[in-house]
Amino acid sequence: MKKPDMTPSLDSDERVPSPIHSEPEGWYEKLYHMLLSNIPFSLLLVDRSLRVVSANRNFLVKGRRSVKDTVGARISEVFPETIMGFTQLESKIRNVFDTGLPLPGAQMTYRAPGVHTRIYYYTVIPVSLGPTVEHVMLVLDDITEKVQLVEKARMVERHLATVVESANDLVVSTDTKGNIVSWNLAAEHISGYLANEVLGRKLSEMCLASQQTGMKEMIRRVTEGDAVQSKEVGLVSRTGVLVPVDWSCSPILDDSDKVSGVVAVGRDLTERRAFEQHIFQSEKLAALGVMAGGIAHELRNPLAASFSAAQFLLDPAGDPTFQRECVSKIINGIQRSSAIIENLLRFARPAPASDRVGQIDLVALAQETISVLAPQAKLQKIRILERFDATPVLVSGNTNLLQQVLMNLILNACQATPGGGEVIVRVCREADEAWMQVEDTGCGVSPANLGRVFDPFFTTQPVGKGTGLGLSICHTIVRQHGGTIELDSVEGRGSIFTVRLPCLKA
Amino acid sequence: MAKEVTVLVVDDEPEVCWALDTLLRRHGFTVVTMDSGARALGWLNRPDQDCRLILLDAKLGDIDGVELARRIRADTRCTAPVILVSGYFYRDDSVVQDSLSAGLIAAFVTKPFQHDEILSAISIVLQKQKL
Numbered sequence: 001m002k003k004p005d006m007t008p009s010l011d012s013d014e015r016v017p018s019p020i021h022s023e024p025e026g027w028y029e030k031l032y033h034m035l036l037s038n039i040p041f042s043l044l045l046v047d048r049s050l051r052v053v054s055a056n057r058n059f060l061v062k063g064r065r066s067v068k069d070t071v072g073a074r075i076s077e078v079f080p081e082t083i084m085g086f087t088q089l090e091s092k093i094r095n096v097f098d099t100g101l102p103l104p105g106a107q108m109t110y111r112a113p114g115v116h117t118r119i120y121y122y123t124v125i126p127v128s129l130g131p132t133v134e135h136v137m138l139v140l141d142d143i144t145e146k147v148q149l150v151e152k153a154r155m156v157e158r159h160l161a162t163v164v165e166s167a168n169d170l171v172v173s174t175d176t177k178g179n180i181v182s183w184n185l186a187a188e189h190i191s192g193y194l195a196n197e198v199l200g201r202k203l204s205e206m207c208l209a210s211q212q213t214g215m216k217e218m219i220r221r222v223t224e225g226d227a228v229q230s231k232e233v234g235l236v237s238r239t240g241v242l243v244p245v246d247w248s249c250s251p252i253l254d255d256s257d258k259v260s261g262v263v264a265v266g267r268d269l270t271e272r273r274a275f276e277q278h279i280f281q282s283e284k285l286a287a288l289g290v291m292a293g294g295i296a297h298e299l300r301n302p303l304a305a306s307f308s309a310a311q312f313l314l315d316p317a318g319d320p321t322f323q324r325e326c327v328s329k330i331i332n333g334i335q336r337s338s339a340i341i342e343n344l345l346r347f348a349r350p351a352p353a354s355d356r357v358g359q360i361d362l363v364a365l366a367q368e369t370i371s372v373l374a375p376q377a378k379l380q381k382i383r384i385l386e387r388f389d390a391t392p393v394l395v396s397g398n399t400n401l402l403q404q405v406l407m408n409l410i411l412n413a414c415q416a417t418p419g420g421g422e423v424i425v426r427v428c429r430e431a432d433e434a435w436m437q438v439e440d441t442g443c444g445v446s447p448a449n450l451g452r453v454f455d456p457f458f459t460t461q462p463v464g465k466g467t468g469l470g471l472s473i474c475h476t477i478v479r480q481h482g483g484t485i486e487l488d489s490v491e492g493r494g495s496i497f498t499v500r501l502p503c504l505k506a
Numbered sequence: 507m508a509k510e511v512t513v514l515v516v517d518d519e520p521e522v523c524w525a526l527d528t529l530l531r532r533h534g535f536t537v538v539t540m541d542s543g544a545r546a547l548g549w550l551n552r553p554d555q556d557c558r559l560i561l562l563d564a565k566l567g568d569i570d571g572v573e574l575a576r577r578i579r580a581d582t583r584c585t586a587p588v589i590l591v592s593g594y595f596y597r598d599d600s601v602v603q604d605s606l607s608a609g610l611i612a613a614f615v616t617k618p619f620q621h622d623e624i625l626s627a628i629s630i631v632l633q634k635q636k637l
Contacts, residue, residue: 293594297565300593300617301519307618308525329521379565379594420568 042120042140045127048097050075050090053135062142064112075138083110087122089138096124096136107143119144170235170245170266173252176259178202178219190245190268192238203264208234208242210357210396215247222249222262232269232480244269276476283469284404287411288344294376299340306333343372359504360399361392362427362434369406370425377410381420384410389428393435394504401477405485408470409438409497416442416495429503436499445489453487474499511632512536512556516546516574517563517591522617526561526591529621530628543569543577550582557586558635559628562611564592572601575610587631591624593617 036043042059044052055070055078063070065078075093076084084090087108096103103124111117120140126133164171170187174180180203183195191198191206198206204215211233218229230248237243245266252261309326312318318326370384377384395402406425413423417440426437445453452458454475459468474497478485483501513535515526523539530537538557540546543566549555560578564571575588590611595602597614605611612634613627 297594301522304593304618305519305521305525308529308621311621312528329524333521378567381568 040141042142044075044078044138044140046075046093046136046138048134050093052078059140062112062115062118062140063110064114079110083108093124093136093138096126097133100126100128100133102126108140110140117144118142119147167265168268170264170268172203172264172266174203174219174262174264176223176261178204178216178262180206181261186268187266190237190243191235206235208236218247218249219262219264222251223259225251225259235266244273279469280401280404280473280477283473284407287407287470290411291373291376294379295340295344295372297379298375299337302333302336302340306330306337309333340375343368357396357398360395360397360402362395362402362436362501363388363393365399365403366406366425366427366436369403369410373407373410373414377414377423380414380417382414382417383422385422385424387424387426387428391429393427393429395434395481395501396504397481397501402481405474405477405499406436406438408474409436409499412470412497413438413440413442413495416440416444418442430500432503434501434503436501437496439494439496441494444491444493444495445487446491450487450489454485510536511558512538513559513561513628514546514549514557514586515539515561516541516543516566516571517561518542518567519563522563522591526624529624533625542567543574546574547577547581550578550584555584557584559632560584560586560588561591562588564590564594572605572610575605579610587612587635589613589615589624589627589631591615591617591619 036054036056037058039056040058041056042062043054043056044059045054047053051074052071055065055067060066060070063078070078076090079087079089087106092103105121105123108120108122109117110120119142121143122138122140125137125139127135127137164182165185167184167186170190171182171184172180172187173182180198180201183193183198188194193206203219204212207215214231215233218231218233221229228248228250230246232244232246235243235245246269247264247266249262249264251259252263254260306329309329312326313323313330366386366388370386374384410423410425417423421441424437424439426435426439428435428437449458449460454471456472457468458472475485478499478501481501483499486498486500487495488498489495511534513530515523515530515537517523517526517539518541520541523541527537527539538549538555540549546560550557560575562571562574566574569577571590571592575590578584578588588611590602590605590613592602592614593616595614595616597616602611602614606614612631615624615627
């Protein structure tokens with residue numbers, strides 16, 4: 001022994017008197033065997049010549065060995081060569097004999113013939129009776145299941161994290177009060193806020209001020225046990241940009257099925273909105289094309305009157321009363337033409353971003369829309385009848401888009417009434433809803449087509465006469481405004497389109 | 507110019523009726539204005555009318571001008587020539603060309619119109635009638 005024994009052996013003679021001499025013969029041996037056979041570890045007692053002195057039952061069973069070929073065998077004969085080489089077990093054991101210090105725990109993988117690979121946590125403990133270590137105990141704890149479990153848990157965790165982090169959608173979780181608990185990469189990317197900046201904040205506070213109630217409500221309902229909730233609620237980014245997001249909230253349940261939080265998955269609708277904006281605009285221009293004939297005709301009447309009046313004024317002999325009449329006809333004609341052009345421009349102008357939302361009076365909106373469409377309707381021998389509430393019908397929305405809805409519905413009604421007739425436009429308040437109704441006495445929709453009228457590109461018009469987008473755009477816009485659109489139709493009798501929007505208090 | 511000639515002006519736009527009425531009266535015509543196809547047909551069916559020329563708007567509230575011209579030929583005994591005065595069609599529109607070549611209309615004038623243009627169209631049409 002080269003190194004001096006620095007640490008006194010734990011069971012030094014002074015503190016724990018050796019019990020062997022004070023108990024009846026054989027008692028300890030029995031106890032020792034009993035303990036060893038029942039302990040759930042594999043134990044080997046090894047002497048200084050590195051031979052196995054004793055092996056417990058657990059070791060023999062796990063290693064598929066017998067007492068005969070184990071006890072008395074060298075440790076290198078008990079463990080396969082590869083393990084001996086890999087773990088350097090012999091030198092480690094020698095080291096314990098030399099230092100008298102236990103070996104810090106390490107892991108080994110051991111595959112006994114005919115059994116699956118097991119993973120052991122092992123340690124070598126010096127067993128000394130006197131100042132020198134005569135035996136060491138090799139303790140092997142089978143941790144295969146634990147390791148596998150941890151490994152599995154880690155894998156699932158990693159997998160879930162990858163799923164959440166690599167999602168293109170915002171994946172946000174909150175506690176039951178709506179405070180943000182997790183915030184994935186997409187959420188960071190889309191909002192411009194890093195996770196550590198938003199954790200603990202209310203998710204609703206990250207939303208557009210006027211829509212925060214919507215988010216709160218959605219989270220509240222989920223925590224109260226309602227099924228999955230979905231709603232469009234705008235998120236305000238770090239730079240102040242409003243990002244339209246389609247949220248879907250679902251509950252996070254704990255082991256006792258109690259709601260412990262909410263997971264909100266949000267889809268960024270920015271690109272879709274931009275695309276829709278394009279479609280809306282081109283469809284509107286297509287509709288304007290249809291209306292151009294009517295507008296040209298409408299313009300030429302006041303122009304014709306003014307032109308004639310001006311020509312009468314060229315006659316120097318005219319009487320002053322008649323000349324004044326001519327001047328007033330000219331002024332009147334110019335004002336009328338100018339009003340027609342103004343209406344037209346208001347329509348042709350690209351819609352401001354669809355997120356520009358304000359308070360709108362549907363009655364005023366309908367009057368303006370009808371003034372633009374009436375000339376075209378008149379050309380088709382169609383009278384547009386206005387049935388409006390006497391008081392303003394207020395909704396929150398985008399004027400341009402809602403005007404487009406009504407325009408498309410009226411144009412659709414006109415197309416459905418080729419022989420001329422009446423189209424009734426109603427704007428009214430029904431309980432807490434605002435209604436816009438367009439009724440025609442035209443050809444109606446066949447039962448087979450009823451389910452398809454709001455489909456994009458569905459049209460019964462000949463090629464070149466309709467894009468088939470008008471009603472589908474109405475549907476999209478109305479849905480964006482949190483409303484619904486419905487069709488009641490009897491083939492051959494006519495149709496009623498009803499748009500319902502949430503009403504603002506007057 | 508032709509005294510005592512009665513002209514029927516059919517247009518649903520009062521200001522246009524005013525312009526044509528004023529112009530034609532100044533040139534010695536007797537003018538009757540009607541604002542719809544139905545009224546025009548009704549008046550033309552009166553036995554006491556002596557209509558020699560009809561100016562029709564192309565788009566009336568109840569009927570198209572060309573269709574009204576057809577109804578006048580079919581449903582009345584009036585043989586007066588028809589001049590289509592329109593802000594809707596162009597001269598080279600097929601509807602206008604077809605109606606001209608079929609003799610359904612005798613002339614076409616666009617709105618807004620030069621007074622000289624409409625007067626000369628009227629005089630040519632009436633001249634042809636006399637021959």
